[in-house]
Amino acid sequence: MRRRFDLRSVLIALAAPVLAILFSVVVISVVLLAVGDNPFDVFSKMIEYGTQPRTEVLILNSATIYYFSAVAVAIGFKMNLFNIGVDGQYRLAAFAAAVVGGSINLPAPLHVLVILVTAVLVGAMWAGIAAVLRAYRGVSEVISTIMLNFIATGVIAYLLQPGRLAVEVQGSNNIGTEPIPPSGQVPGMAIIPGTESKVYGLAILAVLVGFGYWFLLNRTRFGFDLRATGMSESAAVSSGVDIKRMIVAAMLLSGAVAGLVGMPQLLGSSYSYSLDFPAGLGFTGIAIALLGRNNAVGIAFGALLWGFLDNSAQILDLEGVPKEIVTIMQGTIVLSVVIAYELVRRYRLREQQRLTGQATAEPTGIGPGADEREGAPA
Amino acid sequence: MTTTTPSVELSGITKRFPGVVANRDVNIKAQAGHVHAIVGENGAGKSTLMNILYGLLRPDEGTIHVDGREVSFASPSDAIAAGIGMVHQHFKLADNFTVLENVVLGAEPTRGGRLDFEAARQRITEISQRYGLEVETDALVEELGVGDRQRVEILKVLYRGARILILDEPTAVLVPQEVDELFDALRELKGEGLTVIFISHKLDEVLSVADEITVIRRGTTVTTVEDPRSVTARQLAELMVGSELPVPELRESTVQDRVMLTADGLTLTLPDGRTVLSDVTFSIRSGEILGIAGVEGNGQAELVEAVMGVRRPTSGTVHLGGEDVSHWSTRQRREAGLAYIPEDRTRSALLLEAPLWENRMLGHQTMAPNARGPLLNRGGARADTERIVREYDVRTPSIDVAASALSGGNQQKLIVGREMTGEPQVLVAAHPTRGVDVGAQAAIWEHIRNARAAGLAVLLISADLDELIGMSDRLTVIFRGQLVADFDPRQVTPQQLGSAMTGAGEAA
Ligand SMILES: Nc1ncnc2c1ncn2[C@@H]1O[C@H](COP(=O)(O)OP(=O)(O)OP(=O)(O)O)[C@@H](O)[C@H]1O
Numbered sequence: 001m002r003r004r005f006d007l008r009s010v011l012i013a014l015a016a017p018v019l020a021i022l023f024s025v026v027v028i029s030v031v032l033l034a035v036g037d038n039p040f041d042v043f044s045k046m047i048e049y050g051t052q053p054r055t056e057v058l059i060l061n062s063a064t065i066y067y068f069s070a071v072a073v074a075i076g077f078k079m080n081l082f083n084i085g086v087d088g089q090y091r092l093a094a095f096a097a098a099v100v101g102g103s104i105n106l107p108a109p110l111h112v113l114v115i116l117v118t119a120v121l122v123g124a125m126w127a128g129i130a131a132v133l134r135a136y137r138g139v140s141e142v143i144s145t146i147m148l149n150f151i152a153t154g155v156i157a158y159l160l161q162p163g164r165l166a167v168e169v170q171g172s173n174n175i176g177t178e179p180i181p182p183s184g185q186v187p188g189m190a191i192i193p194g195t196e197s198k199v200y201g202l203a204i205l206a207v208l209v210g211f212g213y214w215f216l217l218n219r220t221r222f223g224f225d226l227r228a229t230g231m232s233e234s235a236a237v238s239s240g241v242d243i244k245r246m247i248v249a250a251m252l253l254s255g256a257v258a259g260l261v262g263m264p265q266l267l268g269s270s271y272s273y274s275l276d277f278p279a280g281l282g283f284t285g286i287a288i289a290l291l292g293r294n295n296a297v298g299i300a301f302g303a304l305l306w307g308f309l310d311n312s313a314q315i316l317d318l319e320g321v322p323k324e325i326v327t328i329m330q331g332t333i334v335l336s337v338v339i340a341y342e343l344v345r346r347y348r349l350r351e352q353q354r355l356t357g358q359a360t361a362e363p364t365g366i367g368p369g370a371d372e373r374e375g376a377p378a
Numbered sequence: 379m380t381t382t383t384p385s386v387e388l389s390g391i392t393k394r395f396p397g398v399v400a401n402r403d404v405n406i407k408a409q410a411g412h413v414h415a416i417v418g419e420n421g422a423g424k425s426t427l428m429n430i431l432y433g434l435l436r437p438d439e440g441t442i443h444v445d446g447r448e449v450s451f452a453s454p455s456d457a458i459a460a461g462i463g464m465v466h467q468h469f470k471l472a473d474n475f476t477v478l479e480n481v482v483l484g485a486e487p488t489r490g491g492r493l494d495f496e497a498a499r500q501r502i503t504e505i506s507q508r509y510g511l512e513v514e515t516d517a518l519v520e521e522l523g524v525g526d527r528q529r530v531e532i533l534k535v536l537y538r539g540a541r542i543l544i545l546d547e548p549t550a551v552l553v554p555q556e557v558d559e560l561f562d563a564l565r566e567l568k569g570e571g572l573t574v575i576f577i578s579h580k581l582d583e584v585l586s587v588a589d590e591i592t593v594i595r596r597g598t599t600v601t602t603v604e605d606p607r608s609v610t611a612r613q614l615a616e617l618m619v620g621s622e623l624p625v626p627e628l629r630e631s632t633v634q635d636r637v638m639l640t641a642d643g644l645t646l647t648l649p650d651g652r653t654v655l656s657d658v659t660f661s662i663r664s665g666e667i668l669g670i671a672g673v674e675g676n677g678q679a680e681l682v683e684a685v686m687g688v689r690r691p692t693s694g695t696v697h698l699g700g701e702d703v704s705h706w707s708t709r710q711r712r713e714a715g716l717a718y719i720p721e722d723r724t725r726s727a728l729l730l731e732a733p734l735w736e737n738r739m740l741g742h743q744t745m746a747p748n749a750r751g752p753l754l755n756r757g758g759a760r761a762d763t764e765r766i767v768r769e770y771d772v773r774t775p776s777i778d779v780a781a782s783a784l785s786g787g788n789q790q791k792l793i794v795g796r797e798m799t800g801e802p803q804v805l806v807a808a809h810p811t812r813g814v815d816v817g818a819q820a821a822i823w824e825h826i827r828n829a830r831a832a833g834l835a836v837l838l839i840s841a842d843l844d845e846l847i848g849m850s851d852r853l854t855v856i857f858r859g860q861l862v863a864d865f866d867p868r869q870v871t872p873q874q875l876g877s878a879m880t881g882a883g884e885a886a
C-alpha cells in the first residue's frame with residue numbers, strides 16, 4: 001500500500017515539469033507556425049541532432065557547467081537570498097584560478113587542487129562582500145551583487161591586458177592568461193560510445209557537489225538552520241539560529257560553488273581565461289534553479305534540458321530557422337513550470353480529499369462520534 | 379424560535395482535508411443583532427467553518443445563505459462584498475506597514491485617482507472612538523503587541539463596512555480589562571444590528587456575551603443553545619469534550635533552595651529612546667513558578683526575549699543556574715536547559731510549511747534525539763514526534779503533514795510538548811495554553827505541575843488571570859516595563875490583580 005502510494009507521488013511530482021514542457025512545446029509550435037515553419041520538422045530535427053553522440057557530449061558538458069551555477073543560486077534561494085552575483089563570482093574566480101594555475105608548476109593532482117581551491121576561495125570572497133553588507137549593514141544582496149558583477153567585469157578587463165596578466169593567444173588576435181600546463185589540466189572522459197569527444201572530467205565533481213548540497217540541506221544541523229531561516233526568520237531566531245552568521249555562511253557557500261562554474265571549461269578545454277571566456281552563466285543558473293525547484297535532482301534535470309536545448313538548437317540555423325526560438329522555449333518552460341507546480345499541487349490536494357471522503361464514507365466511520373483520524377490514507 | 383430570516387445560515391456544510399474531515403454536515407443560523415458563539419474542542423472545525431463563510435475555503439458540500447439569499451464565495455473579496463468581515467485566529471497584518479496602511483490595504487481610499495490618507499485617518503479615528511478600539515494610526519504594526527494588533531484587525535474589518543463580523547478566538551490574547559472593552563464594543567455593534575460570530579475557548583466569556591451558542595464536536599454541530607442563561611460553563615464543557623471544567627491549581631509547594639533563573643537590573647531602551655524595560659529584577663528557584671501579570675505591551679515580550687537572548691538588554695544580567703549567561707547566544711541558553719514557549723506561535727515557534735517532525739526539531743535541532751553530532755537524527759526526531767502527538771493529544775492524521783494544517787490549539791499542544799521534552803531546567807512560557815480547549819488546558823497544566831514537582835523553574839506569562847493565580851507560586855505585576863507589585867497568589871483576587879495591572883495600585 002505504502003509503496004504504491006510512493007510510486008504515485010513520484011509520478012505526480014514528475015507531472016509538473018512534464019506538463020510545463022508540453023505546454024511550451026505547444027507555445028513554440030504556435031510561434032513556429034506563425035513564422036511559417038513546420039513545428040514537427042523543427043522538433044524532429046532538434047531531437048535527431050541532439051541525440052547524436054557528439055551532441056550528447058556537448059550537452060553533458062554544458063549541463064555540468066549549468067549545474068554548478070544553478071546549485072550556487074539554489075543555496076541562496078533556500079534562504080531567500082537572491083544571489084544575482086553568481087555571474088561575477090564565477091568570472092572573477094575563473095580568472096584568478098587561471099592566473100594562479102598558469103604561473104605555478106606542481107605535480108598533477110596538487111596543481112589541479114590548488115586551482116580549484118583558488119576558484120572556490122575567490123568565488124566565496126566575492127560573495128562574502130555582499131554577505132557582510134547584507135548581514136551587518138542591511139544592504140540588499142540583489143543590489144550589491146549586481147554592482148559586484150560590474151566591478152568584477154571591470155577588474156578583469158583591467159588586469160587582462162598585455163603587460164599585466166595577459167599574453168597573446170597563439171595564432172589569433174585574442175589575449176588571455178598564461179596557459180595552464182598539462183599538470184593542471186583535467187582530462188576528459190570518453191564515456192559516450194560512437195564519438196571521440198570527451199565529457200569534462202569535472203562532471204564527476206558536479207555530481208559530488210549535487211550530493212553534498214542535498215546532504216547538507218537535508219541531513220545536517222547546518223542545513224536545517226538554513227532551511228528554517230528561509231521558511232521563517234522569526235521562528236529561526238527563537239530556535240537559536242544566528243541569522244547574521246547564517247546569511248554570511250549561506251552566501252559564502254553559494255559563492256564557493258559559483259567559483260566552480262568556470263572550472264570545467266578552464267581545466268577541461270580552454271586552459272586559459274581569454275577575452276571570449278563564456279559570460280552570463282550565472283543568469284542561466286537562476287533559471288535552472290527555478291526550473292529544478294532548488295532540488296538537487298530537479299536541478300540536474302533542468303541543467304540537462306537546458307544543455308539539450310542550447311546545443312540541439314545549433315542545427316536550426318542550418319535549416320533556416322532562427323535558433324533564438326530556443327530562447328523563447330526556455331523562457332516559456334520556466335514560466336509554465338511555475339504554473340504547472342501550482343496546478344499539480346491543487347490536483348494532489350483534491351485527490352487526497354477524495355480519498356479521505358471515500359475512506360470516511362465507510363459505515364464504521366460515520367457519525368459525530370467517529371474519530372476523524374480513522375480515515376487517514378496519508 | 380425566531381421567525382425572522384437569519385442573517386447568516388450555513389446548512390449541511392462538509393469540508394475534507396487530506397486525512398481529515400474538518401466539517402461534516404454543519405448547520406448554523408445566526409441572527410442580526412445577536413452575538414452567536416461557536417465553541418468546540420481543538421480541531422473541532424471552527425476555524426475551517428469560518429474560513430468557508432469568509433470565502434477562503436470552498437465547502438465540498440452544503441450551502442450558505444446571507445440575509446436569505448444563497449451565496450457562493452470564490453474568494454474573500456466576494457465575502458467582503460456581501461458584508462462579511464473576519465478577524466483570524468492568527469493575525470494577517472503586514473508587519474512593516476503602519477496601522478493606517480494596514481487598515482486601508484485592499485480598500486484604499488482615493489480621491490481623483492490619488493490615495494487619500496487623510497479621509498481614511500478620519501474614518502478610522504471615528505470608528506475607533508465609537509467602539510472604544512483605540513490604536514495609534516501611525517505606529518508600525520511590527521512594534522505593536524498582540525492586543526493592539528487585534529484591535530487593528532477589527533478596525534480593518536469595520537472600515538470595510540462589514541455587517542457580519544467573524545471573530546476567531548479574539549479574547550485569547552486579551553487581559554480581562556481588554557476583554558471587557560471588546561465586549562462593550564461588541565454590544566455596540568450588535569445594537570446597530572450587526573451580526574457577530576464569536577469563537578472562544580473561554581466558556582465564562584462565551585456565556586456572558588453570547589445570545590446563542592452552537593457547540594461543534596468532531597466537525598459536526600452537536601447542539602445550539604438558544605438561551606445561554608440556561609446552561610453553565612461546566613455543562614458547556616461537557617457538551618464540547620464530554621469532560622468537566624479544569625481548575626488551575628497547585629497543590630503543595632515544591633519550591634527548593636537552588637536558584638535557577640535570575641534577572642538582575644534588566645533595562646532595555648529602544649533606539650527611539652523609549653524605555654520598555656527598566657531595572658527588572660527577579661529570581662526563580664527550582665520547583666517554583668513565577669507568574670507575571672500585565673496588560674499586553676507593558677514589556678512582557680521584551681522581558682522574555684531578553685531572558686532568551688533573542689534581544690540584548692541595554693544593561694542588566696541574566697543568570698541561569700548560577701552561571702552568568704548574559705553574553706550567551708539563544709542557542710547556548712537553550713542547550714543549557716532553557717525551554718521557550720513564545721507568545722506568537724505562528725511567527726516564532728513554527729515553520730508552517732514544514733512537517734510536524736521537523737517542527738519538533740525546531741529550537742532543539744542541536745540536541746538529542748534530533749541530532750547526532752553535526753548530523754540530524756531523523757529517525758529519532760520522528761519517533762519522538764509520535765510520542766509528543768500521543769502524550770499531548772495533538773489531533774493530526776500524521777506527523778508528515780505541514781504545521782499549517784493543524785488547528786491553532788493543536789499547534790500549541792505540539793509546541794508545549796516539544797518544549798517540555800528533554801528535561802528542561804527552566805521554562806519560559808508565554809501564554810502556554812493560549813487557544814487550547816478546556817480539556818487540553820487541563821492536560822498542559824498537569825504536565826507543568828509534574829515538571830515543577832521534578833524541579834522545573836517556570837517564568838509564566840499569561841493573559842488568563844485564573845491561570846496565573848492558580849498556577850503561580852509567586853505573582854508579580856509588570857507595568858510600563860517595571861515590576862510594580864508582588865502578590866501572594868493564594869490571597870489575591872483577579873480584581874486586585876486587574877487594578878494593579880492598569881497602574882491603579884501605583885499610588886498605594
Ligand atoms: N489547510 C489544512 N490542511 C489540512 N488539514 C487542515 C487544514 N486546516 C485545518 N485542517 C484540519 O481540520 C481540522 C479542523 O481544524 P480547525 O482549524 O477548523 O479547528 P478549530 O476548531 O478551529 O480548532 P482550534 O480550537 O484548535 O483552533 C483539524 O483536524 C485540522 O488538522
Ligand SMILES: [Mg+2]
Pocket residue numbers: 424425426467546785786787
Ligand atoms: Mg481555530
